[in-house]
Amino acid sequence: MSVIEISNLTKIYGKARGINNISFTVEEGEIFGFIGPNGAGKSTTIRTLLGLIYPTGGSAKIFGKDCIKDGPKIKKEIGYLPSEVFYYDNMKVLDLLKYSASFYKKDCSKRIRELADIMDLDLSKKIDDLSLGNRKKVGIIQGLLHEPKLIILDEPTSGLDPLMQQKFFDLLKEENKKGATILFSSHILTEVQRLCDRVAIIKEGEIVTLEKISTLKESTYKKFKIETAAPIDKEYFQIEGVNDLEEDGVTASFLFKGNVNSMMKKIAGIDIVNIWVEEPDLEEIFMHYYEKED
Numbered sequence: 001m002s003v004i005e006i007s008n009l010t011k012i013y014g015k016a017r018g019i020n021n022i023s024f025t026v027e028e029g030e031i032f033g034f035i036g037p038n039g040a041g042k043s044t045t046i047r048t049l050l051g052l053i054y055p056t057g058g059s060a061k062i063f064g065k066d067c068i069k070d071g072p073k074i075k076k077e078i079g080y081l082p083s084e085v086f087y088y089d090n091m092k093v094l095d096l097l098k099y100s101a102s103f104y105k106k107d108c109s110k111r112i113r114e115l116a117d118i119m120d121l122d123l124s125k126k127i128d129d130l131s132l133g134n135r136k137k138v139g140i141i142q143g144l145l146h147e148p149k150l151i152i153l154d155e156p157t158s159g160l161d162p163l164m165q166q167k168f169f170d171l172l173k174e175e176n177k178k179g180a181t182i183l184f185s186s187h188i189l190t191e192v193q194r195l196c197d198r199v200a201i202i203k204e205g206e207i208v209t210l211e212k213i214s215t216l217k218e219s220t221y222k223k224f225k226i227e228t229a230a231p232i233d234k235e236y237f238q239i240e241g242v243n244d245l246e247e248d249g250v251t252a253s254f255l256f257k258g259n260v261n262s263m264m265k266k267i268a269g270i271d272i273v274n275i276w277v278e279e280p281d282l283e284e285i286f287m288h289y290y291e292k293e294d
């Protein structure tokens, strides 16, 4: 069953482009990544889904119900973490979370304490005294305390240190195992790759592609940077699959797509001082993997 169904969703802000003809579905039990650079339209899509803004055209359904018409009915089953969180600074964390919980007709106090434990958050502190990362944790707990069937997270990891990010991802995986469907927006491909089953890539308000993460991984480039003991021949790395080759005496950098074994054999043929192999960033993927769509 589709938990989210978005059909030809369009939002125009006055004369400015928001999103244009977005369509995709998120199936029950999926962890779905929604990825794109700043200003691509991720928050606009999510806010329309939650009925926080009205679409200019198209429709969106959650649990088969219309997001605008049936908004209040479906909201109880959704946990939402906005990209920016604003609070009444004078409140204590626990009071704020209890207040949030009062919107749902169930006792969430045990779950609040469990989540605070996992995320290492002091419930007795005033919001005012919290760091940016700790405020983000409050938002995460707020989104999860009522054990929602659908979790929508808009750039949830910004401000969290790597250890917290890992704890947070483990928490999401657990929620997913218990049956929650998750929509997760980000501009960092590697974090989406760690967590999601499928991903939709949005660029300038339009969906560029929708792929299984496994397919995306196979088709993307790796970035190589190599430092050699002696200057290498300019032609040495000009082999099939190499793009954007830059050489400067004892260093060579390039993007590579193809059989990694053949590249490793090539590298083994020279005296290496250092090597870096990295995932390309989103812009590089847009420039190369999607150049056929441009």
Ligand SMILES: Nc1ncnc2c1ncn2[C@@H]1O[C@H](COP(=O)(O)OP(=O)(O)OP(=O)(O)O)[C@@H](O)[C@H]1O
Binding pocket: 013, 016, 017, 018, 019, 036, 037, 038, 039, 040, 041, 042, 043, 044, 045, 083, 187
């Ligand atoms: N309230 C608004 N009024 C006018 N234009 C807006 C408004 N909100 C968003 N936009 C425009 O809509 C486009 C999509 O913005 P949106 O915030 O949805 O992108 P995003 O992918 O979430 O980006 P980010 O990662 O920076 O949050 C941008 O061009 C933005 O300038």
